[in-house]
Amino acid sequence: MSVFKDKVCVITGAASGMGRELALQLAAQGAVLAISDVNETGLEETKSMVGAGNRILVDVLDVSDKAAIAAYPAKVEAALGPADFVFNNAGMTRVGDVVNTPLESMEQIIDVNFWGVVRMTKGFLPQLIQTKGVVTNISSLFGFIAYHGQAHYCASKFAVRGFTETLALEMEEAETGVGVCCVHPGGVQTNVARNAVVDHMPDGTSKSELDADFDDLAITPVDKAVQIILAGTAKRKKRIVVGSDAKIASFLQRLMPVSYQKILAKYTKGKALGASN
Incomplete structure (x- = not known):
C-alpha cells in the first residue's frame, strides 16, 4: 500500500508541469490533495484531470503573498485535516545577465522561489510536527552550479538548498519525526523555460533558440521525474x-x-540550460 494513501498532500504550483504531475500521481495513490497555483485556469484543468475519486481542495494562491500564505495552513487543516506531506514546487524563472537585469526582476525570483518555500514551510511545520510528516522542497540542478543568464534563479535555488538542508538538521536534532527532502531536478520536459520572462538576451540569440536549446536538454520526462x-x-x-x-x-x-x-560548457555545447518546475 502506498505511503500516500489517505494522507493530506499539499502541492504548490499545481497548474502545470511537475506540480500537476505530482497531483495526478498522488491522486492515483489515493492521497487527499490540497492544490494551489496563481494560474486559475490551469488549476481547474488539473482538478478535472484528477477526477472526482479523491478529496481535493483547490485554491488560487500566490506564494509571494505573505498574508495569503499565513492564512492557508489553517484553511487546509479545517477542510482536510493536518498536512502529512507538503510539496513546495511553485517556482518561476527569468532570463538575463546581472548587468542588464532590473533589480525588481531579481527580487521577484527570490520572493517566489525562495521566500515562497520558506513561508509555506514555516506555515505548515506545526502540522507536520503533529503528523510526523514530510516537507519536500524543489531546488534545482541550479542549486548545485552557477550558469550565465540565471544568476537570480541560481541564487534562489542555492538558497532553497541551504534552507532545506539546515531545516533537515534541526528537525533531526530536535527528534521531531519530520522528514525534510531537497529535490534537484535537471532538465525536465515542462514548459517552465518557455514561459520564462526575458529581461535580456545575449547578442545574436533569440527566445526561440533558447526554447529549442532547452527542449534538446530536457531529457527527463515529467512523469519519470515525479516518480x-x-x-x-x-x-x-x-x-x-x-x-x-x-x-x-x-x-x-x-x-x-x-x-x-x-x-559543463562543453557538455551543453553552449546551449542554455533551463529550469524544471
Whole structure:
C-alpha cells in the first residue's frame, strides 16, 4: 500500500508541469490533495484531470503573498485535516545577465522561489510536527552550479538548498519525526523555460533558440521525474537528484568546484540550460 494513501498532500504550483504531475500521481495513490497555483485556469484543468475519486481542495494562491500564505495552513487543516506531506514546487524563472537585469526582476525570483518555500514551510511545520510528516522542497540542478543568464534563479535555488538542508538538521536534532527532502531536478520536459520572462538576451540569440536549446536538454520526462521525487519522499531522502544531467553536474561541481563550468560548457555545447518546475 502506498505511503500516500489517505494522507493530506499539499502541492504548490499545481497548474502545470511537475506540480500537476505530482497531483495526478498522488491522486492515483489515493492521497487527499490540497492544490494551489496563481494560474486559475490551469488549476481547474488539473482538478478535472484528477477526477472526482479523491478529496481535493483547490485554491488560487500566490506564494509571494505573505498574508495569503499565513492564512492557508489553517484553511487546509479545517477542510482536510493536518498536512502529512507538503510539496513546495511553485517556482518561476527569468532570463538575463546581472548587468542588464532590473533589480525588481531579481527580487521577484527570490520572493517566489525562495521566500515562497520558506513561508509555506514555516506555515505548515506545526502540522507536520503533529503528523510526523514530510516537507519536500524543489531546488534545482541550479542549486548545485552557477550558469550565465540565471544568476537570480541560481541564487534562489542555492538558497532553497541551504534552507532545506539546515531545516533537515534541526528537525533531526530536535527528534521531531519530520522528514525534510531537497529535490534537484535537471532538465525536465515542462514548459517552465518557455514561459520564462526575458529581461535580456545575449547578442545574436533569440527566445526561440533558447526554447529549442532547452527542449534538446530536457531529457527527463515529467512523469519519470515525479516518480523519482515521490519515491525519494516516501523514503524521506534528504537529497533527491533527478536526471543524469543533474547527477553529472553535482559530481563535477564536487570534484572540480572552480573549473566545472568549463566542462559543463562543453557538455551543453553552449546551449542554455533551463529550469524544471
